[in-house]
Amino acid sequence: MPWLKKLVGAIVILGGVGAVAGWVGSAPVRLDRETLAKLGPGDAARGKRIFFAGGCTSCHAKPGSQGDARLQLAGGLELKTPFGTFVPPNISQDAKDGIGAWSVEDLANAMLKGVSPSGRHFYPAFPYASYARMNPVDIGDLYAFLKTLPAVAGKAPANSLGFPFNIRRGIGLWKLLYLGDQPVVPFPAATPDPVMAGRYLVEGPGHCGECHTPRDLAGGTKKNVWLAGAVAAEGSGVVPNITSGEGGIGDWSEADIANYLETGFTPDFDSVGGAMVDVQRNMAELAPQDRAAIAAYLKAIPAHPNGYPARKRAN
Incomplete structure (x- = not known):
């Protein structure tokens, strides 16, 4: 049946086109040069305000921390959700286990675009869908303040997610629906x-x-x-x-x-x-x-x- 072969061929072609479009559309997108130029030199005093407004300690301090220990951002809190268990990472200034080796551009891409320095999507348990509305200048200030905080060794445990939520590339499609700066x-x-x-x-x-x-x-x-x-x-x-x-x-x-x-x-x-x-x-x-x-x-x-x-x- 020639018509059946043509139909199957058309379905295969359409499926292939859809797969390519989905792969391209789900690719991580970094900030453009114009936005990165707005980050500024950073002011730690102003960054402290953004740090507390952003609630960084709520997720990234060791659970149960009090006083100055809340500024030791080792991560490890377990966020158990219907999609799986997310564990906020170490964002202290430790260059190996934390973000001490990140540039200000790395932090801006993480907070405004949900993209890691290695080019992977972060899961939106990290609330970049809200941070995306932030002024880049505030990101630069926050970076300066984070540099004043202690380095803490030790990586937080990995996320525990089942299929299909463990496929990070799919987050790119989620971003097309929900990520914006308006x-x-x-x-x-x-x-x-x-x-x-x-x-x-x-x-x-x-x-x-x-x-x-x-x-x-x-x-x-x-x-x-x-x-x-x-x-x-x-x-x-x-x-x-x-x-x-x-x-x-x-x-x-x-x-x-x-x-x-x-x-x-x-x-x-x-x-x-x-x-x-x-x-x-x-x-x-x-x-x-x-x-x-x-x-x-x-x-x-x-x-x-x-x-x-x-x-x-x-x-």
Whole structure:
């Protein structure tokens, strides 16, 4: 049957074209020269602010670290998710086991493009989908601050992922869908400066949406319900709604939010718990105007009802 041979041939050709297109489309993409030129010389004092805004210690410090030990970025925390177990690596200044040998360009490509110095995709458990919205100057400053931190020997354990999530090249296709540098929430030109400053901190280095926003089946954040709360990536708990919608923080004032970020106490004098403990510690390191800007942004964004299924009460 000549027509059958032609059909099979056409399917093979189309499959081959699709495979080539997928391979090309999934290739790691590095930053262009124009962006790299914006990194600047780096200022460690400014970089300290970005370090704490970015929550680097929450994932990269040894679990349970306190005080100055939180600046020893040896990695090792296990993040158990439906896709497998991710282990944040050593990002100390150890040249062998950490990132001490990285250039500022290497750090920028990692944070803004999710690409390693060797040209491999990082998994988006590293929240570069948010960091991609950062100003390159802040990356240069962060690099300068990281250079002031101690070197810690020892590699963190490897990720533990099953098929197909262990195929890194597939992350390139995920990036085509979810990686971009545009803000999530648009605001008019006359928006007050604190709100805009808060948008940068929350949507960029603070990467709040990575935990507080529901995700789709591919693991991308659902931006139409931004910060509406979500089922926790680990375990069976939930991450709260931090919009002013039903179930959220609509009854909190800007001052309440800023105070919570500084002290860890809610308006009802409850205290911060769970994974938010480390986040709040980082937020407490920021200047008061930064916490006020975050609060102004959270009160200005669209309100959404809780983004996670209702929980049944125990009898």
